[in-house]
Amino acid sequence: xxxxxxxxxxxxxxxxxxxxxxxxxxxxxxxxxxxxxxxxxxxxxxxxxxxxxxxxxxxxxxxxxxxxxxxxxxxxxxxxxxxxxxxxxxxxxxxxxxxxxxxxxxxxxxxxxxxxxxxxxxxxxxxxxxxxxxxxxxxxxxxxxxxxxxxxxxxxxxxxxxxxxxxxxxxxxxxxxxxxxxxxxxxxxxxxxxxxxxxxxxxxxxxxxxxxxxxxxxxxxxxxxxxxxxxxxxxxxxxxxxxxxxxxxxxxxxxxxxxxxxxxxxxxxxxxxxxxxxxxxxxxxxxxxxxxxxxxxxxxxxxxxxxxxxxxxxxxxxxxxxxxxxx
Numbered sequence: 001x002x003x004x005x006x007x008x009x010x011x012x013x014x015x016x017x018x019x020x021x022x023x024x025x026x027x028x029x030x031x032x033x034x035x036x037x038x039x040x041x042x043x044x045x046x047x048x049x050x051x052x053x054x055x056x057x058x059x060x061x062x063x064x065x066x067x068x069x070x071x072x073x074x075x076x077x078x079x080x081x082x083x084x085x086x087x088x089x090x091x092x093x094x095x096x097x098x099x100x101x102x103x104x105x106x107x108x109x110x111x112x113x114x115x116x117x118x119x120x121x122x123x124x125x126x127x128x129x130x131x132x133x134x135x136x137x138x139x140x141x142x143x144x145x146x147x148x149x150x151x152x153x154x155x156x157x158x159x160x161x162x163x164x165x166x167x168x169x170x171x172x173x174x175x176x177x178x179x180x181x182x183x184x185x186x187x188x189x190x191x192x193x194x195x196x197x198x199x200x201x202x203x204x205x206x207x208x209x210x211x212x213x214x215x216x217x218x219x220x221x222x223x224x225x226x227x228x229x230x231x232x233x234x235x236x237x238x239x240x241x242x243x244x245x246x247x248x249x250x251x252x253x254x255x256x257x258x259x260x261x262x263x264x265x266x267x268x269x270x271x272x273x274x275x276x277x278x279x280x281x282x283x284x285x286x287x288x289x290x291x292x293x294x295x296x297x298x299x300x301x302x303x304x305x306x307x308x309x310x311x312x313x314x315x316x317x318x319x320x321x322x323x324x325x326x327x
Contacts, residue, residue, distance in 0.1 A: 012064045019075045020058040073100035084116045091309045095120030108132025112162035117155045123307035131156035141269040143303030144318045153267040154203040157239035168238040171200050174227045174247045236261035245270035245285040253284025
């Protein structure tokens with residue numbers, strides 16, 4: 001995370017301002033446990049000599065005028081997120097810094113969700129724009145773990161289902177394990193695959209609630225199934241998500257892409273750097289990106305380590321593996 005600063009002809013004298021927060025609970029949440037959020041803000045804006053200290057009724061900001069203004073905007077953005085019910089984390093501080101650097105930036109919105117969805121990075125904002133536009137029938141969301149590519153796709157699908165734009169939400173993943181063996185698990189194929197669908201179930205619960213999720217599943221409006229279950233079908237009036245698509249073979253990718261029916265949309269998500277196919281088989285996602293990138297109606301959006309919204313250490317791990325040629 002870095003902050004752009006305009007060059008200055010001479011050093012600027014520091015100024016001080018108080019960002020007022022009238023509610024004590026809001027002030028506590030803004031500052032974070034042991035004032036961690038303020039410390040992070042100081043670290044991110046250290047080139048402006050920023051100091052941020054909690055005081056009764058607000059946050060005292062001291063530093064170069066531009067840095068103080070940025071810090072005020074970040075605190076205002078964090079306060080806005082608190083009002084929407086978001087629990088502020090370190091990642092929100094970084095996300096707010098990204099947001100205030102591009103104040104004129106707009107992004108698409110998802111309606112009807114139990115929890116509001118706000119982009120944490122510029123890359124996520126552009127991805128949401130693509131997902132929120134119903135004219136984009138096919139979108140490839142490419143990027144490393146933690147960039148929100150699958151969660152945001154599920155948010156778009158849930159929104160279209162809840163608002164009636166689509167009749168069904170279908171999420172499918174190839175049944176390929178990262179170094180594990182499905183065959184040793186007990187139960188039917190569905191029971192074996194279900195643990196690998198847990199991230200999808202978690203996202204659905206968060207975005208629409210357990211009760212509504214179960215009700216719509218019972219009516220057949222939500223389907224989460226292995227990729228093999230898509231063969232021979234035409235998916236009409238549906239929002240289709242192909243997750244972990246880097247683990248499809250070339251024939252599997254061709255099969256699922258050609259399932260797209262009338263009035264349907266499809267989002268294909270995956271990380272080409274994390275292929276788990278046995279026997280060094282070529283990835284269907286990599287192949288599709290090579291041959292479909294210039295096809296009219298196919299949209300490709302790439303998220304990077306800069307868009308990781310998990311623990312800050314994750315993006316550094318991704319960069320380290322990439323530098324070692326293993327990413």
